[in-house]
Amino acid sequence: MSATRHDVPAAQAVLDLASRAEGCDVLELLHDLTTYAVSLLGVRSAGVTVLDERGQVDYLTASDETCRRLEEDQLELDEGPCVDSTRTGKALAPVLLRAAHPSVQRWPRFTPRALRAGISSIAAVPLRTPQHPLGALNLMSADRVPTREDLRLAQVLADAAVICLQHRQILVAKDEIIGQLEAALESRIVIEQAKGVLASRLDVDVEEAFVRLRGLARSRQQKLTELAAQIARGSIPAELDTVL
Template sequence: MAVTTRELDTSKAVLDLVSRPPDLDVLELLHDLTAYAAAFLPVRAGITVLDDGGDVTYLTASDEVSRRFQQDQLDLDEGPCLDSARSHDALPVILFDSSQAARRWPRFTPLAQGAGVIAMAAIPLHTPELMLGALNLIVTGPPLPTQRDLHLAQVLTDAAAQALTHRRDMVGREETIRQLQTALDSRIVIEQAKGVLAAHLKLTMDEAFTLLRGHARATQQHLTVLATRIANRDLPDALLDQAR
């Protein structure tokens, strides 16, 4: 049986996630996880995590719709992303026009429907010793993810978790937790950098992030380092040239 392009690309994605260097950028790794999920599955994607106080917060998302979807749940303290991160359990595909969704999340369900989200699923993100949170799969149109799609999402999530496990083995559990908290702090800087780029170059927030992420990769910089520079209104000439 011939190998399809999708199978080859997903194999490369798994290899990319699992083979990060010991000094990996946690935020960059988990953003790439959401990007791969959105690329290979009929979903948008986001990551919610447990911070060092045990509270759920969002870390990254594949796009602004996903980011808003997660933030709305945090604002309401209700929703599937929070449930999955707190329970440490996988969440099967749940339709937001179902009575099950309305009963579980009476305030969030109509908000999700109004935003065009029709269904949701979640995959736990954890290492052998640490429950970190969940990969959230957000469906805004048909088709719905199949069971095979959810299995692929689990494989991608496990690959990212393996990279974090290797990092933990190198630097220890406490350092891994500290780096996760640093990633949460870095998320704020990246949002600021996206805003600077969007305003300066008249881009959408999604376009601004694509530019930011692409330049970080092209110049082999950590995403957070580049975002900090841009948030301080220091825009690299090469990045501006790339945007023209």
């Protein structure tokens, strides 16, 4: 059977996620995972939620602000598909949020917020090592519901990212991987601060601020979190500081 046009970018994405250099920026790796999920699966948004060292669910990154807000909503409400999939460590088949009557809705407080944001279905696949659940890759759709094949590809992408965390498929202790994710959670806060600084300084929205932040980090071959920390401290690189 010959390869399709879809197979090549999917294979390239898996290779990219699995072959990052040791010591790569974990937050950037997982943000790339969400970007690939959106581009290859046709979903509206994608995000990553993880279990912290206390076993609590936290969001780590999202492909856009809609997903980020909905992940934060679920943490605030302590209910929702992303919370459930992260806690159980199991795949979540697509759930149609409009399908159930409000009186029997699975997530009665979260669902109206998702529908108002234009999200009609949510699915998830686990981030996992062979022995331990780490979190979930969450897929939010506005119209197209992911197929079984889509979810299989999503799982391959998630597994490729975890391979990178395991240092080229060498099995490391669960605590070491959790340590990497904990550091990424701290980095996420710094990046959120940097996005806010840039959005205000450059008079753009936070999504555009992140695009510019990430673009400059890549052009400099600098870790995203290092550049974000610099900006959060108020030091705006000349390449970004367009305000007179």
